[in-house]
Amino acid sequence: MSASGFPVAKPLPSVWTEEPHVLDDYRSAETLSGEFDIAIIGSGFSGVSTAYHILKISSTAPAVVLLEARSHCSGATGRNGGHIKPDTYYSTTKYERIYGSEQASKLQKFESSQVLAVKELVESEGLDCDFHVTRAVDVYMDPDHARQTYAAYVKLRDSGFFDLKDVAYTDSSSAERISGVKGAQSLFSFTAAYLWPRKMVLGLLQRLIQQHDVKAYAQTPVAKVSKSRDSAGFWTIFTSRGNLRARKIVYATNGYTAALLPQYSRKIVPVRGVCSHITTPRGQNSPHLPNTYSLRFGGANYDYLVPRPDGSIVVGGARQTFLHDRDLWFNTVRDDQRMSMAADKYFQNYMQQHFRGWEDSKATTKRVWTGVMGYTSDYMPHIGEVPDMPGQYIIAGFTGRGMAYILLASKALSRMIVEGIDYEQTELPAMFESTKERLSSSESELENEFSGVWNLKEKDHAGDFVAPILRARL
Template identity: 30%
Template sequence: MEERGRIPPGLPRPDPTVSYWQDPPAEIADLRTTPGLPDNADYVIVGSGISGACIAFNILCKQPAASVVVLEARQAASGATGRNGGHTKAASYRSFLDHCIGKEKEFGLDEAMRIARLEYANIQATHALAKQYQIGCDSNPCDTVDIIYSQTHLDAGKQAIERMQETMGHDDPAASYRIYDAETTRETFLTPTALGAFEYAAGSLSAYAFAIGFLRLALAKGMNLQTTTPADSISANTANERAIWQVQTSRGSVTTPNLILATNGYTAHLLPQMQGLIVPLHGQVVAQRPGTGLPQTGLTDTYSFIHETGYEYMITRPPGTPDQGTVIIGGGLWKLPNSGASRYGETRDGVLEPTVTSFLRDCTTEYFGSNWGQDNSAGRIVKEWSGIMGASADGLPYVGAMPDMPGLWISAAFNGHGMVWCLKAAEALVEMMTGDGAAQKKLDEWFPRSARMSKDRMGRKFLGRKDLRAPGEAEFGERSRL
């Protein structure tokens, strides 16, 4: 695993698989706002996924006259944002105890609660903003259920939920969970071999369409989007009091006093200091037609299937969408040797790992058993694809100013958990860049200190498989969400 962490990520590959969400591509997928790159800008953002799109939008809301350039190596929102499983799901109970008493214990209970509340708030804000700005992303706030197949995980989950409710209060929505016994789980959720389940608030959407929606909002405010423009390198001119950053591309260069890397798993390509701190992780997702025994308009909840050494995550497309009922399921890393170690450091999102492919194609019939019914007459598989996540050395994202590199900012390494971090992380980063003292003080109240970029965190080297789990995952199994 140490060897995997040392593999340079390079640039995003030019021949990725086409995800379910990107077919067909958005109208702005290949947009270049201007024929050439501007010579300079107030802000340059590298990466056009949810992070980059929301950072750009938030900057322009606060500073309408600012010039903002977004560089994207491939099509707009073509990275992990355009390739994930469509889940807005926190599962905060899986990390809560470790935040309190584990390796992050220096932050204590207040920090554990802050993280859980941020994740819940991120979910709520995502669906609220989709509604507010009328973004056509099939936003579907709903409950989710973790179907448990391991007694160890069932016991640990009950303990964590009890601790959350004791400390946060039973009326805190971020600590609201319902626990089901085996019989009720099997009957309610159509999973005939389950040991129990946890149900809580979550949702589903097309993250690709959501990000495209925010890019459009930012474009309307004056953002300059430059797709198929990989950032080859960055450098700083520190001759003046304030550093000026230059981003070099094959189409020329652009300079800025504020350079923001929203590059997730590819960050170390531009910033070698992050090699081994942000490690790419190759994940896969499959879209399937539902079996005849499942509700053809979609299940009420989204799902995760939790077993002893790993899990899968699944949504069904909501009623009223043209593809209602379609099953989107990802995961499967645990089926590989060494818990999927070979998928770390891998950036070829144009390929599929055969063992994972085989497992994801068939696992739904195992989870639902006879409740699956017969396969659809058109066949089970609609589409399958891969994508690259970014795993951090300590299991939390890096958000904030790069130490000793004035003018360079980062929001990256979401550990496959970006749909409950990216939006609020973008909001926090813009406050860090533009806010006054009062704003900074308010930010301290809700944004976790443990997710801020710092010298201390840069000293936490990647030591192996265990360090690529989010805090708490040692108790609950591998994180494998794309």
């Protein structure tokens, strides 16, 4: 990781950030000072959604300020695949083993409710962001992995603890024909959505600025926060444009959290992922993808595909090309750098290779970029009051699943901030709470999972090493 762990200055442009927005570098004033009721560090989905819910439920009009180190919404929200995909079945078996059936079921229902919650937000606020409800199609490419996953699914279904009514299964006899994916062994499908994530967040931020006089400052990195409150109950926030005081602080900092809160080192780790934008020549007819996809090659090796209304495809993943090289992706914030030549090459002819009917599409990779996610040591986000720091709150560490967590998580956190309720009263899954126990634990399931693939020598087909090891671990 960089010496500081703070965001680097000029990240590679993504498909979402290449189009300028009026709020890109918006600042309410050139210098920053004054007192605020609530300061939110980070203007991605977590930060803006938290501000939205705070103002929605407040009986008064609190003074709110958002601080962003780079352009607004230029972090993970502006660099992901634009996919709202709940984990309705795949990881549930693992969570049931770790947390028990009751909490695993609560988590599954929480994720499943996000799609329609985002739909309601987009429609109620009139946000122009290419939002579409669809089906997510998980396609299994490895026969053993397909059989193991189906067996786990049947066990969940028969237990009676989990709501799987929305999940549909298709076996090998028709998986390839229905999915259009060459060599498909089986598939599961369920309700999901896709959108232009940065347009949604910046559209919401624009409404907060215009309707609620929210202050927002881009290109204003926070250097540090005072170690204690002053006699009037204010924390001091030190930024590149001046200092401000706030009664309450929200860290919506995801992979950058430990730079400001060192107690979250190893608990929220910056992890890079890679994503691409695939297009076809104008006038070239390419098959329409009505669904979003995940192609699961075994274990933790999978790609995700999100169709765009213009016929292009956003494809992310390529883990087979870099997981073995820890320094490329783990504990690094360098989203200003490409992942590797192997990752870039991975997406060439991707649609022609994997999808029926795309052989003559002339689909080609237009852009490849990286993004920084916040992976937690136990795979659960940290939400709630920062332990031993009254008046400071955190909503971070979504382990690549922020689009399926953030909206309702921020709504619950806002109740803690405005109404003063305890975490237990929010009805969030218990394992999301940021606690002393989680911060003091020396264990890291994240590091344990990937330790077997690090520092392996690269071969032409790195997946030959990676896939069997990760299959064994998962």
